[in-house]
Amino acid sequence: MSKIVFGPITSRRFGQSLGIDLSPDAKQCNFDCIYCELKGATPVNTIQNPPTVKEVISNVKEALLKYKDIDVITLTANGEPTLYPYMKELIKELHVIKNSSKLLILSNGATSTCKETREILKEIDIVKLSLDCVSERCFKKIDRPIKGLHVKDIIEGIKEFRKIYDKELVLEVLVVKGINDKESEFEALRDVLKEIKPDRIDISTVDRPPAYDVQSVGIARLKELASILSSLPISLAYKRDYSEEKRNFTKDEILNMIDKRPQSFDDVKISFSQESIKRLNSLVEANFLHVKDVAGVNFYKLS
Numbered sequence: 398m399s400k401i402v403f404g405p406i407t408s409r410r411f412g413q414s415l416g417i418d419l420s421p422d423a424k425q426c427n428f429d430c431i432y433c434e435l436k437g438a439t440p441v442n443t444i445q446n447p448p449t450v451k452e453v454i455s456n457v458k459e460a461l462l463k464y465k466d467i468d469v470i471t472l473t474a475n476g477e478p479t480l481y482p483y484m485k486e487l488i489k490e491l492h493v494i495k496n497s498s499k500l501l502i503l504s505n506g507a508t509s510t511c512k513e514t515r516e517i518l519k520e521i522d523i524v525k526l527s528l529d530c531v532s533e534r535c536f537k538k539i540d541r542p543i544k545g546l547h548v549k550d551i552i553e554g555i556k557e558f559r560k561i562y563d564k565e566l567v568l569e570v571l572v573v574k575g576i577n578d579k580e581s582e583f584e585a586l587r588d589v590l591k592e593i594k595p596d597r598i599d600i601s602t603v604d605r606p607p608a609y610d611v612q613s614v615g616i617a618r619l620k621e622l623a624s625i626l627s628s629l630p631i632s633l634a635y636k637r638d639y640s641e642e643k644r645n646f647t648k649d650e651i652l653n654m655i656d657k658r659p660q661s662f663d664d665v666k667i668s669f670s671q672e673s674i675k676r677l678n679s680l681v682e683a684n685f686l687h688v689k690d691v692a693g694v695n696f697y698k699l700s
């Protein structure tokens with residue numbers, strides 16, 4: 398396999414993912430996040446020496462012949478994929494060859510300030526953008542953007558994007574201990590998220606060894622912070638070996654809980670007793686609850 402295309406890897410949230418690295422030679426990003434899994438690097442505004450569209454397409458075609466049942470073809474980079482200069486043409490070509498797979502992009506959201514980028518992103522089936530916090534102070538501390546980028550402009554850009562984008566928009570919040578794990582940050586974030594109305598919010602914490610010396614927060618704290626957010630579907634990144642006390646819920650309690658916020662299959666598996674799972678399934682059979690796939694994650698919803 399080339400260094401441009403990698404995988405497929407199993408993504409818990411998106412299924413079988415074939416990755417495209419649009420900056421295969423070096424990290425090139427307009428952020429230098431403290432939690433980045435890549436080495437720290439000075440932020441930049443463009444990807445130098447990018448692969449050509451022809452190269453990318455030929456590598457993806459080869460991979461698609463070899464690997465069947467790819468759920469998503471993921472545009473990513475050793476850095477920020479929207480800095481790739483030929484994105485418009487690439488997306489057009491990928492749509493021609495992708496078969497039944499969806500196109501997904503993992504972006505830090507910074508270039509949503511640009512109208513042209515928003516128009517390009519509009520053509521992608523699932524757009525996942527980061528929004529770690531909404532105060533400038535916190536944003537600067539955690540995402541360490543290139544000079545001239547301000548979180549209020551990014552928020553406005555994402556709001557503008559939502560107006561023209563009716564496919565699946567996922568926002569990701571990565572929580573770092575001591576930086577964006579405060580109630581006040583999450584309350585401010587909630588107000589912004591209510592306006593953006595993403596289809597799903599992914600909440601996670603530092604997992605793999607980061608670029609700088611930062612710490613993760615526990616799942617219990619992530620759950621507390623998630624409870625501050627709006628009633629939108631939230632996918633929490635549970636660690637594989639995470640478990641907690643299984644609880645018994647009556648049918649009314651289940652309906653009430655899901656009325657407040659859709660519960661993911663993982664949420665249910667982690668905290669529901671067997672008896673509660675049976676009750677929940679009976680509510681699905683009786684059509685009081687429905688299962689909805691939101692960009693690859695299943696949720697129980699009321700309607």
Ligand code: SF4
Binds near residue numbers: 426429430432433
């Ligand atoms: S946006 Fe992504 S690639 Fe860029 S510094 Fe942050 S974590 Fe790393």
